[in-house]
Amino acid sequence: MSSDETTKTETTVETAPSASPKRHRPVLVQMETPNLVPERDLGKMPVLQAEHLGIDFGGLTAVDDFNIAMGRTEISGLIGPNGAGKTTIFNLLTNVYKPTRGTILLDGYDTAGKSVVEVNKMGIARTFQNIRLFNKMTVEENVLVGFGNSMSTHLLTDVFRLPKHWKQEAEFHDKAMDLLGIFNMQGLAQERAGNLPYGAQRRLEILRALATNPKVLLLDEPAAGMNPAETEELMENIEKIRDDFQIAILLIEHDMNFVMGICEVIGVLDYGRIIAKGTPEEIQNDPKVIEAYLGKQGVK
Amino acid sequence: MTASKATTAQAGTPAASGYRSLSMPMRYLINAILVVVFLVVGELMIDGGVVSRYQTGVIEQIGIYIILAVSLNIATGYLGQLPLGHAGFMSVGGYSCAIFIMRMMDVVGVTARDFVTGSPAAVGLFVIGIIFGGVCAAICGLIIGVPALRLKGDYLAIITLGFAEIIRVVMQNIDGVLGFTLTGGAKGLTGIPSYTNFLNTFIVVAISLFLIHTMMKSRHGRAILSIRDNEIAAESCGVNTTYYKTLAFVASAFFAGVAGGLYAGCIGVMAPAKFGFMKSIEILVMVVLGGMGSMLGSVISATVLTILPEALRAVSDYRMVVYAVVLILVMIFRPEGLLGDYDFSMSRVIERIMNHGKRPEDFAPATTPAVEAVATAVASGAPSATTEKDTGKEASTHE
Known part of the structure; x- marks a missing residue:
C-alpha cells in the first residue's frame, strides 16, 4: 500500500x-x-x-x-x-x-x-457509470430533454400551441436527429430508451449530455x-x-x-x-x- | 382499389419511406370533429329524453371525476410523486368558484334561471368562476407544493394529507374567524345555483384534457417526465427540478380546482365533510387503477369507478366489497394499472389504417447497413470481452 x-x-x-x-x-x-x-x-x-x-x-x-x-x-x-x-x-x-x-x-x-x-x-455535462437514461421516454425525447435549456418557449405558448411552439419543436426535432446521426441512431428515435441495447444506451447518454451544449x-x-x-x-x-x-x-x-x-x-x-x-x-x-x-x- | 394505390404512391414519394402520416393540423381537426360529434350526440340524447335527468347527473359527475383523475395523474403518473391531498384542492376550487359566482350574481344581475337558459352574462360568469376556482386551488397548490416537494415518497404523501385536512378544517371554521358567513361552516354552503350541465361539463373536460395533453407534449412536459424517470440525470441535464416539480403540482391543483368548481354546481351543496381523506383516496384509486401516466387509463377508470357504485346500488350492501376485490385483483395481476403508461392516439390508429396495418417501424429506418450491424452486434450479448477484462483487473489491484 x-x-x-x-x-x-x-x-x-x-x-x-x-x-x-x-x-x-x-x-x-x-x-x-x-x-x-x-x-x-x-x-x-x-x-x-x-x-x-x-x-x-x-x-x-x-x-x-x-x-x-x-x-x-x-x-x-x-x-x-x-x-x-x-x-x-x-x-x-x-x-x-x-x-x-x-x-x-x-x-x-x-x-x-x-x-x-x-x-x-x-x-459541464456528464454521463453516469451506471446508465441513467429516462427509460420510459423515447430516444428523441431523451435528447430533447438535454436541449431543454436551449429552448425558450413560454409555458403558455406551448400549452396553447401557438405557431412559435411548432417552429421550435420542428427546429429541435431536426437538431435532435442531427445529433442522433453521430451514432447513426436516427432509426431508433421513437424507440423507448429503456428498450435499447446496452451499448446504444451508453451512446444515447453521451448524446443527451452533448445536447446541453x-x-x-x-x-x-x-x-x-x-x-x-x-x-x-x-x-x-x-x-x-x-x-x-x-x-x-x-x-x-x-x-x-x-x-x-x-x-x-x-x-x-x-x-x-x-x-x-x-x-x-x-x-x-x-x-x-x-x-x-x-x-x-x-x-x- | 386503384384509387387508393395511386394515393399511396403519391404520398410515399417525398419521404422515400412509403409511410403515410397525418399532418398536425389534420390530427387536431380529426380530434376536434370527434369531440364535437360526441358533444352533439350527447346533447341530442339528453334533449330527446333518451338519457334521464338522473343519468345526466351521473354523466356530469363522470366528467368531473375525469378531470380530477387526469389532474392527479400529472402529479402521480407524470411527476412520479404521491400526493394524498387532491380533495383539498378540489374543495378550495369548489368553494371559491361557488362563492364567487353567488356573490357576483347580484352584481352582474344574473339569476339562477339564467344558468339554465344560458344567457351570455351567465356563461361569462361561469367561465370566470371556474377559472377563479382553478386559480385559487393553484395558489394553494403553490403554497403547499413549495415546502412539500422537498420531501419524497411517504413523507410527501403524509404532508399533503395533512395540508388537505388543514384546508378542510379551515373551510369548516373560517366563518368564526372572519366574523361573517363565507363558507357556511360545518352545515355547508347551500343555495349554489346549478350552473353545471352536460354541455359545459363536456366542454370543460375537453379543454382540460387538451391543455394537460399539450403541456405534457412540450419541453415543460418532457422536463416533468424526466424527473420521474431519473431525477439525478434530469438535474445533470439542466432540468430545474424544483421548478418543474412545483409546476406539475400547481397544474395538478389548478385542474382539481376547476373540477371542484363544476362539482359545486353539480351537487348544489358544499360541505367540508365531503372533502375528507376518503375523497383523495377515491381519486388516487382511479389513477392507480387506470395506470399511472396514462391519460386514457385515468379517463376509463374514472368513468368505470363513477358508474360502478351507481350501477351496484341494487346490491349496495356488497358494493364496497366488490370495489375492494376489483382493486386487489388489479393490483395482483396488473400492478402497473390497467393500461400501464400506454396512451391512446387517435391519429396513430388512423395512420395505421391508412398504411394497411403495417407498423411505422416497417418503414421508418433510413438505416444504413452499418447501424443494423451495430444494433445486432449489441443485441447479441456484446458486453463480454471488456467486462471480463475489467473484473480481472479489478481483482488484481491493490494487492
Whole structure:
C-alpha cells in the first residue's frame, strides 16, 4: 500500500492547503504543468481548472489535492484502481458534492455554491457509470430533454400551441436527429430508451449530455460493456465529437486500449490522490502507476 | 382499389419511406370533429329524453371525476410523486368558484334561471368562476407544493394529507374567524345555483384534457417526465427540478380546482365533510387503477369507478366489497394499472389504417447497413470481452 510520501506528485509545487478546512477564494493561477495541455490549446485559457480540490466524508479523505487544467479541445483520461475516487471527482466537478477544499474554475468562472443545474448551464455535462437514461421516454425525447435549456418557449405558448411552439419543436426535432446521426441512431428515435441495447444506451447518454451544449464533457466509463469493435468505433466518434463541437472531454475508463488510444493526457488516481500525470507513453512506464495497479511486487 | 394505390404512391414519394402520416393540423381537426360529434350526440340524447335527468347527473359527475383523475395523474403518473391531498384542492376550487359566482350574481344581475337558459352574462360568469376556482386551488397548490416537494415518497404523501385536512378544517371554521358567513361552516354552503350541465361539463373536460395533453407534449412536459424517470440525470441535464416539480403540482391543483368548481354546481351543496381523506383516496384509486401516466387509463377508470357504485346500488350492501376485490385483483395481476403508461392516439390508429396495418417501424429506418450491424452486434450479448477484462483487473489491484 502506498504511503503519503510516495503519492505526492511532482506536478504540485506549492503545498496543498489541506490544513485549512475553508475553501479559498478563486485565484486564476497558471497551472504548474502547462506542457500537459495539447499544443493547439496552449495560448488559450484552460476551459476547466481545478486547484487543490478535495473532499472528506467524515474522517475519510476521498479525494485530496486534485489539480487539473484542461485545454479547450483536450481529451484527457482519468484512470485508477476501483475506489480510487474517480467518480467522486466527477461528482465534485459537477457540484453534486460540495468540495471540502479547493476551487473549480469553468472558463474562468468559479462554480462554488452553484447548483448542479447551474453548473450544467455553465457548461459541464456528464454521463453516469451506471446508465441513467429516462427509460420510459423515447430516444428523441431523451435528447430533447438535454436541449431543454436551449429552448425558450413560454409555458403558455406551448400549452396553447401557438405557431412559435411548432417552429421550435420542428427546429429541435431536426437538431435532435442531427445529433442522433453521430451514432447513426436516427432509426431508433421513437424507440423507448429503456428498450435499447446496452451499448446504444451508453451512446444515447453521451448524446443527451452533448445536447446541453457543454464546454466540457465528462464521460464515466463510456466503453463499459462494449465489444472491441464497438469500442473502436466509440473512440473514433469521441474524437469526431471533439472536433465537431470543439469541446474538452474528460473520461474515466478501465479499458486501457481505449484510454491509451484516445487520451492526450492521462491522470492516474490512487487513494484519492493523483499519483502520476502525463502522456500515455509516460504513464505506461511510470513505476508508481505499475505499483498502484499491480502492487509493490510488480516493481523490480 | 386503384384509387387508393395511386394515393399511396403519391404520398410515399417525398419521404422515400412509403409511410403515410397525418399532418398536425389534420390530427387536431380529426380530434376536434370527434369531440364535437360526441358533444352533439350527447346533447341530442339528453334533449330527446333518451338519457334521464338522473343519468345526466351521473354523466356530469363522470366528467368531473375525469378531470380530477387526469389532474392527479400529472402529479402521480407524470411527476412520479404521491400526493394524498387532491380533495383539498378540489374543495378550495369548489368553494371559491361557488362563492364567487353567488356573490357576483347580484352584481352582474344574473339569476339562477339564467344558468339554465344560458344567457351570455351567465356563461361569462361561469367561465370566470371556474377559472377563479382553478386559480385559487393553484395558489394553494403553490403554497403547499413549495415546502412539500422537498420531501419524497411517504413523507410527501403524509404532508399533503395533512395540508388537505388543514384546508378542510379551515373551510369548516373560517366563518368564526372572519366574523361573517363565507363558507357556511360545518352545515355547508347551500343555495349554489346549478350552473353545471352536460354541455359545459363536456366542454370543460375537453379543454382540460387538451391543455394537460399539450403541456405534457412540450419541453415543460418532457422536463416533468424526466424527473420521474431519473431525477439525478434530469438535474445533470439542466432540468430545474424544483421548478418543474412545483409546476406539475400547481397544474395538478389548478385542474382539481376547476373540477371542484363544476362539482359545486353539480351537487348544489358544499360541505367540508365531503372533502375528507376518503375523497383523495377515491381519486388516487382511479389513477392507480387506470395506470399511472396514462391519460386514457385515468379517463376509463374514472368513468368505470363513477358508474360502478351507481350501477351496484341494487346490491349496495356488497358494493364496497366488490370495489375492494376489483382493486386487489388489479393490483395482483396488473400492478402497473390497467393500461400501464400506454396512451391512446387517435391519429396513430388512423395512420395505421391508412398504411394497411403495417407498423411505422416497417418503414421508418433510413438505416444504413452499418447501424443494423451495430444494433445486432449489441443485441447479441456484446458486453463480454471488456467486462471480463475489467473484473480481472479489478481483482488484481491493490494487492
